Amino acid sequence: GAGVSQTPSNKVTEKGKYVELRCDPISGHTALYWYRQSLGQGPEFLIYFQGTGAADDSGLPNDRFFAVRPEGSVSTLKIQRTERGDSAVYLCASSPGRAPYNEQFFGPGTRLTVL
Amino acid sequence: RKEVEQDPGPFNVPEGATVAFNCTYSNSASQSFFWYRQDCRKEPKLLMSVYSSGNEDGRFTAQLNRASQYISLLIRDSKLSDSATYLCVVNRPGNTPLVFGKGTRLSVIA
Numbered sequence: 001g002a003g004v005s006q007t008p009s010n011k012v013t014e015k016g017k018y019v020e021l022r023c024d025p026i027s028g029h030t031a032l033y034w035y036r037q038s039l040g041q042g043p044e045f046l047i048y049f050q051g052t053g054a055a056d057d058s059g060l061p062n063d064r065f066f067a068v069r070p071e072g073s074v075s076t077l078k079i080q081r082t083e084r085g086d087s088a089v090y091l092c093a094s095s096p097g098r099a100p101y102n103e104q105f106f107g108p109g110t111r112l113t114v115l
Numbered sequence: 116r117k118e119v120e121q122d123p124g125p126f127n128v129p130e131g132a133t134v135a136f137n138c139t140y141s142n143s144a145s146q147s148f149f150w151y152r153q154d155c156r157k158e159p160k161l162l163m164s165v166y167s168s169g170n171e172d173g174r175f176t177a178q179l180n181r182a183s184q185y186i187s188l189l190i191r192d193s194k195l196s197d198s199a200t201y202l203c204v205v206n207r208p209g210n211t212p213l214v215f216g217k218g219t220r221l222s223v224i225a
Contacts, residue, residue, distance in 0.1 A: 035215075040123070042202050042215030043159060056212060091158060104213070106158035 002026070004107035006092050012113045013082055021077040021110045025094030032075050033104060034067055035091040043091055049075060082114045116141045119216040121203050127222045132193050136219045138203030139185045147206040148179055150188050152199045153218060159202055162188075193223045 005024040013019050025032050031050055035043035045059040049069045057067075064082075069075040079086055089111050093104040121138045128134045140148075148165035163170065165177040165186050176189040186203055200218040207214055 033212075040217065042119075042217050045212040045214070048212065059212060103161045106160065108158050 004092055004094050004105055006090075006107040006110050008110060009108065010111045010113075012115065014115050015082060015084060017082050017114075019079050019082055019112065021079075021090050021112070023075045023077070023092030023094075023107060025073065025075070025092070026105055027073075029094035029096050029105075030072070031095045031097060031102070032069060033093040033095075034075070034077050035093065037089045037091055037109070038087075046077070079112075082112075084114050087112055087114045118142060118207075118214045119203055119205050121216040121219045123217055123219060125220040125222055127224055128193055129224055130193055130195060132223075133189065133191050134193055134221065135187055135189045136201055136203075136221075137185050137187050138216055138219075139183075140203075140205045140214075141184070142205070142208055143181075143184060144208035145205045146208065148177075148186050149204040149213070150175075150177060150186075151202040151204055151215070153202055154199045159215075162201070190221075193221075195223050195225060197221060198223045 007022045033048050034046040037043045047067050048056040052069055052072045064080045067077045089109040091106050091109045093106045095102040095104045119140050126134055150162040151159040152162045153159040163172050163177050165179045167179055169178045174191045178187045200220045202218045203216040204213050
């Protein structure tokens with residue numbers, strides 16, 4: 001079946017602009033995660049949804065970052081007033097239930113470049 | 116001390132060699148441990164979970180040492196296709212997020 005998909009695959013924006021990154025999880029997966037991965041680093045947790053609600057947003061670096069999952073399926077990560085330091089690959093993952101007891105399946109990521 | 120630490124490598128080994136990676140974690144209350152594999156410019160994929168008793172999957176063996184707080188991954192009879200970055204992953208106790216190490220890069224050379 002279809003895996004996790006993310007759009008766009010690449011996004012180039014200018015400092016100060018607003019961006020939205022989309023994640024389509026595997027159908028039926030209740031848990032959805034956002035991570036950020038910089039070059040040479042492992043994925044860094046941002047936020048976790050169980051259904052429609054954000055169960056843990058402790059990884060969001062500041063209030064410029066926000067994510068929603070209004071219908072418990074597709075999620076959007078929103079970044080306001082982008083900064084050059086936001087440049088990274090943003091990974092989305094889903095799992096059939098609560099981690100860590102369930103394997104997380106990752107999407108291909110969105111490569112964000114802030115000029 | 117970082118939550119999860121790995122030697123970044125790279126480990127350059129010939130085909131057929133045996134190679135081992137270690138990973139240390141700082142929180143003694145962690146209970147779930149995994150190895151993920153990540154190919155260049157691709158997403159991470161679960162390689163194997165790590166159980167207290169140790170576990171094996173074909174050429175791959177994972178071990179957990181709770182007393183010393185480290186996890187190991189052993190790859191026997193290395194193949195060219197094993198070339199990738201191997202990420203050590205630990206759960207944060209009482210919470211959902213998984214904590215990823217920086218990864219260890221492996222290059223298997225013909």
